[in-house]
C-alpha cells in the first residue's frame with residue numbers, strides 16, 4: 001500500500017529589519033519596485049521601521065511604518081507590498097500585526113493608513129480591526145479610504161474615540 005506524502009510548504013517568517021543597512025535597503029527597494037512598479041515613489045528607508053517577510057531565506061514581502069505627520073502619537077503604515085506569486089497568504093495582515101507590536105512598544109496610541117482603489121488591501125485593514133475614518137484634512141486622493149485603529153486598553157475596552165482628526 002502506498003502512502004501519499006504531502007510536502008508542506010516552508011512557513012513565512014517576518015522580521016523587523018535595520019533599513020540603515022545598505023544591503024537591507026537594497027532588498028526593500030527591489031521589493032518596492034516589484035510590487036508598486038511606478039505606482040508610488042520610493043520611500044526613504046532610513047526613516048521609520050521596516051519589516052521583511054521571508055520564505056526560507058528569500059524576502060517576498062515588506063512593510064514600513066513612520067510616525068504620522070497628520071495624527072498625534074500615531075504610526076502611519078506607509079507601504080506594504082507582497083510579491084505576486086506569494087499573494088493570498090495573508091502576508092499583509094501578518095506584516096500589519098508586526099507593525100502594531102512595534103507601535104505599542106513605541107507607546108503610540110493608534111495606527112493610521114490609507115488605501116486608494118485597492119480592495120485586497122482594504123479587506124486586510126478590515127481583517128486587522130481597522131475602521132474607516134474621515135480626517136479633517138485629507139492628505140491623498142478624493143477616493144482614498146482612511147483607516148485608523150486605536151491601540152491599547154482604553155479604546156479596545158470601551159470603544160471610545162478621541163477627538164476628530
Ligand SMILES: CC(C)(COP(=O)(O)OP(=O)(O)OC[C@H]1O[C@@H](n2cnc3c(N)ncnc32)[C@H](O)[C@@H]1OP(=O)(O)O)[C@@H](O)C(=O)NCCC(=O)NCCS
Pocket residue numbers: 035036080081082083084085086087088089090091092093114115116118120121123124
Ligand atoms: C495588497 C497586497 C499587499 C495584499 O497582499 P496579501 O497579503 O497577499 O493579501 P491577501 O493574502 O489578503 O490576498 C489578497 C487577495 O489576493 C488573492 N490572491 C490569491 N492568490 C493570488 C495571486 N497569486 N495573485 C494575486 N492575488 C491572489 C487572495 O485570494 C486574496 O483575495 P481575498 O481577499 O478575496 O481572499 C498585495 O496585493 C500587494 O502587494 N499589492 C501591490 C502593492 C499594494 O497595492 N500595496 C498596498 C498599498 S495600500
